[in-house]
Amino acid sequence: MNLQSSDMVINIKAFGAKGDGETNDTKALQNALSFASSMPNITILFDEGIFLIDNFRGISSNTIIIGSQNTVIKPFSIPSQTIQISNVDNVKIYNLIFDGFAIIRGRSITNCIFNKCSFFNTKNHGLLIEDHSDKIQIRNCKFLNTGTLVTNVNAEGFGICINESTNITIKENELSNINGMSAIFIMNNSSGNILDNKIHDVVYRGIQFYNGTQTWYVKRNQIKRCGLNNTSGSGIGCNAIFTNLINSYIYCEENKIIDVVENGIEGYFKTICNNCIVNTGLNQSTNPTPSTEGIYAQAEIIDGNTIINAKTRAIAKIGTSISNMHITNNTIKGGDYGIYLNANGTTGNISNVLVANNNISNTLKEAIAIFITNKDSINNIKIENNNIFNTSSKMTSITRRGVEYIGVNGKNIVNNGSFSKWGVVPTGWTAANSIVTKVEEGNRYIPRITGNYYIGRIYQDIEPLYEKAIYSVIVKFKSNVQLRTEFIPYKADGSLDSANTISFRSYSFDANNYTREKYTFTNESYQKYRLQIGIYGTGTDEAVVSYIELTSYNKD
Template sequence: MPTLIPNAKTYFADQNGRPLAGGKVYFYLPGTETKKDTFQDRAQTIPNTNPVVLDSFGEAVIWGTGTYRQVLTDANDNQLWDQITEDTSGGLIGNMTDNIFRAADGDFVPGTTTQLTLSAGPGSIENTWIYFGPLYQTDDGITLDGTVLTFPSAIPVGVDEVTVKIGSTIAIGTPGAATVTDSSVAPNAGINSSKLSFLQRGGGAVARTVQNKLYEIFSVTDFGAKGDGTTDDTTAIQNAENAVAAIGGGFLMFPEGTYLISNTGISKASKVDWIGSANGASVLKAAASVFSTAGMVNGSNLSGFEIDGIVFDFSAASGDLGLINLSMTNDYTVQRCQFVGNFKFGVSHNGGDRFIYRNNKFLRTAGATSQNQGLLVSTSAGPCRNGLIESNYHLNTGMDLSCQYTTIRDNQTYNWQFGAGITIEQNDLCSDLKIIGNTNIGGAGTDVNNTVCLGIENWAPRSQIIGNTCSANAGDGISNGGQDCQIIGNACVNNGQVSGNGITSRYTSASINGNYSTIAGNCCIDTQGSHTQSYGYADFNNSVFGVFLSGNVFTGNKLGGENILGTTAVATPMLHGSVSVTPGTLANGASAGGGFALSGSAVGDMCVVGYGADLQGVKLSAWVNSANNVNFRFENNTGASVSLGTQNIYIGVFKRFNAAQL
């Protein structure tokens, strides 16, 4: 219900206290220039003008509801104030009522009356407020029986009026629609979110409190993190992590900002998902100190969490541990994160199964010949199995992985100076990998271990190395020391910038070698004007055994297509050649033949041969009679003369099998 603002007839004065005759009062929606009506009557049927023009006494009748922006000017439009005001009782609710007793009306006799009967029962004495005249009376000694109020002594002489307020609910104002604005609520007003309701849109939604809704997601700023790049937010973030873990897990948000982390780091908990902004603006920045005993984020024996969309900035710090440093941790994901600075390890995963690293960027400030990796997966604390490492980007650093049954695919690595773009370690807990579709370009120089930086270095047996691109590296494109591997469909181009081949089969010992592997369908070529890639394929030494080569392209290399050193190696790309011949008429028992050059053929290789027309029973054979030369012969044992015209003969040569392999 509307009320007067604030009196039945409102009076305005000028700066000297004189009536503001002819003054003007403008009313707007708070915080706007949009006018809001007032009225001349309580029913709000007769609008005032806006502005309301004051009479000669500086007065006007002004009714209204809710909150207004009120601008007062004099008759010449000189502004006197611009303030927020509101009605005094619009929309009041509550059950408070006044019982007023007067001696003049015979309701009580001062000095004699000890009881008063109320209009309704308050329920308890606590629901009464008693005044003798203007003086409030405490409840001491006063009793209530239904509607009868009994005082411990007579109402004093001199008291002419007793007021008893009764009720259980204090009247409060119910704001009108769109009337609660920033200007009408004090800062930190402390309205409890448990008092506010929330209803999700959509059919079947169930109402709950705003507090319940907000409890779904925690933010590090809820615990005092500033994100201003200068305040140490380590404790605040740790408190937030602990709070989410204490309720069994959930989401922990990192709003846009730069959160400074001290060298004590953060202790990660299980089942707490970290969520940053999608645009790389949620940054954890390592303080300018040495991280010697902890990484930025540390944890062991954890499971069941994600870290998503966080930038880890190590550019001002130093230390040998991972920016994320985890041990024996299972079932977790790190994705869409960035690791920046001259770190030794961007992430160190030391033991644990079912890990996922996806769509991360490891951006080392500069390459270095000492050990550094964007992603290090180590088995020194225990096995690392069933992982997925995909679509990560490495600049000026590579990956070092020791794991089993793990897929490594679609990663990109550029311009590293230590080890290989992808190094697969040599130990009993490293095997059975899928290394698919990765790009490794620009490994430069020789590192501190005298390793000429190469594209992929694999020591894991029974691994598939398929569809990778390894180009312009100082060493080999692919070096394989794992037995029973499949190396198929890779492009190894322009490697050996210092010294190396397209693909090399390694042999270290009887148990550590690349024997019995299939190398097929690869393109290992050198397209440079000055060739650097020594061979398309080469054996590391003459102990390499049982490697099967087929269908590869090994052209343009510096020293040749293949360098077969192993005494038992199988090299079986078929060599092809053809030549035009005219056998003529061959009498029964006669023969005719010739020879031609076929590069790569050697005595003992196997030959197949065909003729471009019907041989009419004539026998055609071919053999390698000396290095790079093939002979052929037509023999007529049909019992009659046969005439053969000019046609091409086609010869295919398979490299020889060593007797030890048959």
């Protein structure tokens, strides 16, 4: 700390403090604070030692208090003593260890800094900032064993509690063994940044937002082992980051979450991006909870996250309404489900949802599952270009209850969704005896296939997943000729068994308008098939087909 910014520097021992761990130093501190109140820009120094104090009140604006590396402040005779700083501006506190107080409170303070301080063994919160405080920095501090006498974990014992305060920076702190519901608890119309903190071995959750309209950036925090030392018999509340605020602006990005009893991230967010979440839903035999997902949230953007070994679902949202979500570019490994959206109830609806470019592997059940009870309430859902592989059980990729199955299924890397996104021929498909060009149509590019009738075609091989499977294809196209969709079985020697082809023809076609058709058959013999979509001409030498949707899948 540079002391040149202060007009005067005084040592607490000059006012009679001993710091010997036995003497009551309250009077010496009060004399020093009283002297400082009459002087602008004063610095009070604490040497190493244990200073026993029952009253810390009376700090004035423009005061700096600095301890050494081992300056400990403890209560002398009142174990429930609160240290309170109220109605001041520009107070800075450095290098003090507060040990055993009830709570350290900043009330209606502005432009204040707590840096390299420690808050140990508090009976309630470690540090409480409240009552319209503004521009507060809490940096490089340690919070250990807070809430030693809590009777209500939902309201007491937090490491850091921010209440109705704005422009708060909580950065590079370490919080552990927090006995209240959250290591960092934010409430009532507050705002700020929670950055680069280390939170570990907490009884319940890492970070929580509660009540009011709030704006916070939560970035690059490391949150580990939430709820593993919980002895309540329930894992509810033992997640890493939680908010129940629907109309707030919480941006959750680049956090690392490891080993939690409940889910990793839960609630309502603007963005959930580039987080790494490993091992959710631990200790279910002793602390069960119904929510063990990696991400269980409604967010406009869920992008670039890595989720490994979620107990049940990696990314999930369940509710009567699911809308305005982009779930893209996530890497998911393990768990029962990869991406799981469930609009429940008779009025449930899903709208404006994009699930694209995700890599999903090793799920025990479905890679992508979309359930909806009310089949008339689906609007603008796109599921495209997802890579699904190495699943070990049933692999129905995308389902809609009460409507129809859509999507792609396979043990290899698969593709699905809007054909136009692929540019020319989609991954997994091959063009034969055709010329494929990319043409502009409106504000998009689509593939156009030109070839002789009966010959020009695109195809892909379908590996069987079950002994009895339903193979389906959806084609949306415009063409000057009919199309023929064929399921051609393979023989044992690897050649095509054309004599047993199952064939469908599109009797409705239009060169100027798009037609959407679906074809399905049941494979009863656990047999590999080639799915082929060919030009079925009627005498023309050249047939032209433009696709905007091409989806294939199979299910049991």
